[in-house]
Amino acid sequence: MAISNNLTTNSISINNSQNSNISKSENAANGNFAGLTVKKSVTPEDSPVGIKANDKIANNNINATTSASVRVTGATVQEIKSQGPFQGSKVNPSSPPTNSSLAKDSVNNGKIYRVSAPGVNPNSQPLVFVNGINTDTKTAQDSAAQLSKITGKPVDLVYNNSDPAVGAKKTLDHFVNEAKQQASKDYDNFNLLQKAGYETAAVAANQASGGLSHLTGKDIYTNQKITQEIQRVGLGSDVAAEWAKNNTLHNPPAAQALANNLLSQLKANPAKPVNVVAYSQGGAILSKAVQYLKNNGVSDKDISRLNILTLGAAANVRDFQNAKVLSLSHEHDVVPQYFGDLRGSFGRNVNPLELGSLLTKGFGLEQHLNYLPGQASDTSKGDPQIANLIQRWLNGGISPTAITLNDFKSK
Numbered sequence: 581m582a583i584s585n586n587l588t589t590n591s592i593s594i595n596n597s598q599n600s601n602i603s604k605s606e607n608a609a610n611g612n613f614a615g616l617t618v619k620k621s622v623t624p625e626d627s628p629v630g631i632k633a634n635d636k637i638a639n640n641n642i643n644a645t646t647s648a649s650v651r652v653t654g655a656t657v658q659e660i661k662s663q664g665p666f667q668g669s670k671v672n673p674s675s676p677p678t679n680s681s682l683a684k685d686s687v688n689n690g691k692i693y694r695v696s697a698p699g700v701n702p703n704s705q706p707l708v709f710v711n712g713i714n715t716d717t718k719t720a721q722d723s724a725a726q727l728s729k730i731t732g733k734p735v736d737l738v739y740n741n742s743d744p745a746v747g748a749k750k751t752l753d754h755f756v757n758e759a760k761q762q763a764s765k766d767y768d769n770f771n772l773l774q775k776a777g778y779e780t781a782a783v784a785a786n787q788a789s790g791g792l793s794h795l796t797g798k799d800i801y802t803n804q805k806i807t808q809e810i811q812r813v814g815l816g817s818d819v820a821a822e823w824a825k826n827n828t829l830h831n832p833p834a835a836q837a838l839a840n841n842l843l844s845q846l847k848a849n850p851a852k853p854v855n856v857v858a859y860s861q862g863g864a865i866l867s868k869a870v871q872y873l874k875n876n877g878v879s880d881k882d883i884s885r886l887n888i889l890t891l892g893a894a895a896n897v898r899d900f901q902n903a904k905v906l907s908l909s910h911e912h913d914v915v916p917q918y919f920g921d922l923r924g925s926f927g928r929n930v931n932p933l934e935l936g937s938l939l940t941k942g943f944g945l946e947q948h949l950n951y952l953p954g955q956a957s958d959t960s961k962g963d964p965q966i967a968n969l970i971q972r973w974l975n976g977g978i979s980p981t982a983i984t985l986n987d988f989k990s991k
Contacts, residue, residue, distance in 0.1 A: 712860025
């Protein structure tokens with residue numbers, strides 16, 4: 581099934597008056613990465629490996645003005661109809677409520693758009709991209725246009741429309757409800773002496789409230805159980821992170837559309853790798869899509885043709901079956917700290933002594949929103965070394981691994 585046969589004729593332009601500050605020669609695939617420094621050992625530039633596992637890349641010597649422009653002038657967008665065996669998915673558990681600014685784009689969740697920068701042939705083999713959480717359609721298309729400009733390829737954007745507040749509440753509700761159910765079972769099995777102790781506490785609480793409280797002994801025990809559970813799955817716990825990844829972040833409609841697109845790409849290009857980029861929540865969605873492929877009988881050999889790059893992803897390199905994965909994360913990016921390859925680093929299972937530093941770092945949000953131009957705002961230029969690293973990855977210059985980048989601050 582050829583993807584190009586499913587292109588519609590609708591075409592939209594993404595317009596901006598700014599032009600790129602990176603010339604084609606600077607972005608060429610010959611590996612011109614002036615200013616890129618590596619803290620650990622690096623093989624020669626012409627090596628097929630390039631950067632070794634666990635290398636920490638610094639960007640202190642790179643001038644922020646070399647970043648690509650915030651918007652790509654004249655990019656075209658064509659909607660692609662998703663076709664394939666993965667249909668009839670459940671609703672997105674993190675779908676925005678009607679009062680959310682994202683709600684107007686909910687109808688686009690799981691839609692696929694082919695985005696092509698000027699001069700890029702939209703009918704050539706595309707790069708596949710899935711965006712992160714809390715992103716409207718236009719911003720996601722802008723990010724896809726940046727990737728098209730960097731790589732010289734059309735980009736199939738699988739649009740993810742998800743609200744972080746909804747996902748966080750459903751995750752919390754899950755653990756609260758689990759605690760309530762367990763508390764009910766526990767209390768029903770208590771002996772009379774145990775129940776009497778909690779009933780006495782309930783009487784005291786009701787008296788202290790001047791009769792406004794009507795708690796029972798079972799209520800007292802249940803509230804204690806809920807408090808204990810929230811503490812257990814508190815800030816950054818692995819338990820909560822894993823549950824959220826597998827239940828509130830995977831967005832079934834987008835994951836199915838992505839799986840159909842990847843299957844189509846694998847069939848249309850039997851002797852070539854299929855290149856995929858996932859940002860933020862897109863990592864969790866992509867891992868689910870790869871799982872769909874695996875469960876549908878796609879061979880490990882074909883899955884190994886998926887050449888995946890994650891940027892600040894809510895996933896780690898082990899979440900993608902037999903695919904080849906390069907993970908890039910800023911050191912203090914909150915998302916990979918909680919869900920991905922930086923687990924165990926700053927911000928995980930935080931103690932009070934770290935709280936001041938945590939607040940200073942803004943909980944890692946700044947470092948999560950500066951991989952590509954335009955992610956933080958219409959004027960944010962992003963980390964300039966990302967374009968170089970994307971090109972190296974695309975041309976096989978970096979081996980599959982997890983790489984931690986020094987934090988980047990715009991000058």
